[in-house]
Amino acid sequence: LIDNAWGGSSAEAWVNRKRLEDEPAFKEMLEKWKQTEATYNHDQALAAYKKRMDQWKESVKKAKAAGKAAPQAPRAPRNPLTGNHRPSNIYNGVLYPTIGYGIKGVIWYQGESNANRAYQYRKLFPYMIQNWRDEWKQGDFPFYWVQLADFRSEKPEPADSDWAELREAQTMTMDALPNTGEAVILNLGEASDIHPKNKQDVAMRLARWALAKDYGVKVVHQSPRYKSMEVKGNKVILTFDHVGGGLDTFDVTTPIGFTIAGEDKKFVKANAKIVGSDKIEVWSDAVMKPAAVRYAWADNPICNVQNKEGLPVTPFRTDDWPGVTINNQ
Numbered sequence: 001l002i003d004n005a006w007g008g009s010s011a012e013a014w015v016n017r018k019r020l021e022d023e024p025a026f027k028e029m030l031e032k033w034k035q036t037e038a039t040y041n042h043d044q045a046l047a048a049y050k051k052r053m054d055q056w057k058e059s060v061k062k063a064k065a066a067g068k069a070a071p072q073a074p075r076a077p078r079n080p081l082t083g084n085h086r087p088s089n090i091y092n093g094v095l096y097p098t099i100g101y102g103i104k105g106v107i108w109y110q111g112e113s114n115a116n117r118a119y120q121y122r123k124l125f126p127y128m129i130q131n132w133r134d135e136w137k138q139g140d141f142p143f144y145w146v147q148l149a150d151f152r153s154e155k156p157e158p159a160d161s162d163w164a165e166l167r168e169a170q171t172m173t174m175d176a177l178p179n180t181g182e183a184v185i186l187n188l189g190e191a192s193d194i195h196p197k198n199k200q201d202v203a204m205r206l207a208r209w210a211l212a213k214d215y216g217v218k219v220v221h222q223s224p225r226y227k228s229m230e231v232k233g234n235k236v237i238l239t240f241d242h243v244g245g246g247l248d249t250f251d252v253t254t255p256i257g258f259t260i261a262g263e264d265k266k267f268v269k270a271n272a273k274i275v276g277s278d279k280i281e282v283w284s285d286a287v288m289k290p291a292a293v294r295y296a297w298a299d300n301p302i303c304n305v306q307n308k309e310g311l312p313v314t315p316f317r318t319d320d321w322p323g324v325t326i327n328n329q
Contacts, residue, residue, distance in 0.1 A: 002098060002101075004094055004095065004098060005109075006084045006090050006094060007084075008084060008112070008113055009084035009085065009090055009110060009113060010084065010085040010113045010114055011110060011111075011113075011114050011121065011124050011125055011128050012026070012029065012085075012087040012088070012124060012128075013084055013085055013086060013087060013088065013089045013090040013091065014090050014091050014095060014128055014132075015087065015088060015091055015124075015127065015128045015131050016088060016091055016131055016135070017087060017088035017091070017092075019127070019131050020087055020088065023123070023127060025120070025123045025124075026087075026120075026123075026124070028329040029087070029117075029120070029329050030087060033086060033087055036080055036081075036086075037081060037086075040079075040080060040081060042077070042079045042081070045077035045079075046077060048077075049074065049076055049077050052074040053073070053074060056071065056073055056074055059071050085113065095132075099135050099136060100136075102138070103136055103138055103141050104141065104142070104214070105141050105142035105143065105144065105210065105214065106132070106141070106142070106143045106144070107144050107145070107146075107206050108143065108144070108145040108146070109145065109146040109202075110145075111125075111147075111148050111166050111167075111170060112148065112166075112194060114166060115148070115162045115163050115165075115166040115325075116162050116325060116328055117325055117328045117329065118162055118165035118166040118168070118169050118323065118325040118328075119165065119169070119323065119325050119326045119327075119328070120325075120328065120329060121166055121169040121170075122169040122172055122173075125169060125170065125173050126173045126176040126177050129143050129173070129177055129180065130177065140177070140178050140179045141179070142179050142180075142181070142209075142210065142213060142214055143177070143179065143180050143181075144180070144181040144182070144183065144206055144209045144210065145170060145173075145180075145181075145182055145183070146182075146183045146185060146202055146205075146206065147167050147170050147171065147182050147183065147184050147185060147186075147314075147315075148163055148166055148167050148170070149185045149186065149188055149189030149190075149196050150185075150186050150187070150188075150189035150190075150191070150299070150300040150301060151163065151189050151190070151191065151193075151194055151299055151300055152191060152299040152300050153191055153299075153300060154191065154298075154300045154301075154302055155298055155299075155300075156302075157269075158259040158267035158268065158269065158294070158297070158298075159298060160323065160324040161297060161298050161299050161324070162299075162323075162324055162325050163298075163299040164296070164297045164298060164299070164301075164315060164317075165323045165324065165325050166325075167315050168315070168316070168317070170182060171225070171314055171315075171316075179213070181209040181213065181221070181222065182222075182223070182314070183202065183205035183206045183208075183209065183223075184205070184223040184311065184312045184313075184314050184315075185201070185202050185205065185312070186296055186301065186303060186312045186315065187250065187306075187312050188201055188202060189300065191300055205311065208220070208221035208311075209221045209222075220242075220244035220245070220307065220309040220311065222242040222311070223242065223306075223307070223311040223312055223313060223314045224240045224241070224242050224243045224244070224247060224278075224305075224306070224307050224311070224313045224314065225240060225241050225242050225313075225314045225316070226238060226239075226240060226241075226295070226313075226314070226316035226318070227239045227240055227241045227278075229293060229318050231290055234283055234284075234285075234287065234288045234289070234290060235281055235282065235283040235290070236260065236281070236282045236283065236290050236293050236318075237275070237279055237280075237281055237282075238279065238280045238281075238282060238293060238318075239278055239279050240278045240279070240280070240313070241278075242307075243277055243278045243307050244307035244308060244309045244311065245277075245307060245308035245309060246277035246278070246307065246308050247274050247276075247277060247278065247279075247280065247305060247306075247307060247308075247313070248274070248305070248306055248307060248308045249274075249304045249305055249306070250304050250306050250310070251304050252304065254272070254273075255272035255273065255274060255280060255304065255305045256272070256302060256303060256304050257272075257295050257296045257301055257302060257303025257304060257305065258270040258271075258272045258280075258282050258293060258294070258295050259293070259294045259295075259297065260282055260283065260284050260287050260290050260292070260293050260294075261287065261290070261291060261292050261293075261294075261319075262287050262288070262289050262290060262291050263289070263291045265291075265292075265319075265321055267292075267294060267297075268284050268286050268287060269284065270282045270283060270284045270287075270293065271283050271284060274305075280305070291319070292317065292318050292319035292321070293317070293318045294316070294317040294318070294319070295313065295315060295316055295317075296312075296313070296315035296316075297315060297317055301315065303315075
């Protein structure tokens, strides 16, 4: 097992630079980086930091003399040219030396640093995977990833979310490329810790994919996933794939985490009821003509639907209305 990770990195840092330059969708991103590469001066940044530190030390002395708390120290500058966000940096220095070794597959946990460009990630993430497969020349080896965990404060009312859009982009990658899979961990995160402590259950959900797809073990491995919707009056009937032993809830008996909207695109909390092993009925008295339903659509959603094997339902939306990251490059 080769641990080739660099925490907090951006996906573009893991892709061959020439391959990035060949794709028009990444032109704007690369132009911004070329500007940084041409103008950034780390010596100047260090000099400015030293000046801030001198000022901070004086502030600390004054605060102590006045019996007040010391101000927070300034952060040292990080050189973007050697960091984990610059396109192809990690590909060149970390990934490339391992290309050529035999490979059984990849497990991947990343995405936080790309959340503000989630629509771009729809293209970038599968592009990165395909780049790796092309470089290794060993076919479509398995590539399994962890969907972003629940993080940040819970919000009681429906809201836009870049993290929800990033999760959506991750899920879409299963449709874009063969031999890929996603471990959903929406019930394992921590609001105040971007690195949730429960790693064992994360690992077990990844292991289910490998056991089922690569080692011939009969085990439910994929989270339930939205398949289709049918509007009946003011109610929406949702149908799901990959339900295993059937849909269930893991705390209270009533499904929570659903929102519903009419053509005005204004989402409100929705009532929900499991009406079959693969179906959920959703409605709100405030929406007489429903047009769309969303589930677990938040940074840290309050939700509770899973299959009987304990795998959470994959977050989804039935609409394709423009999201908050659609124009970010």
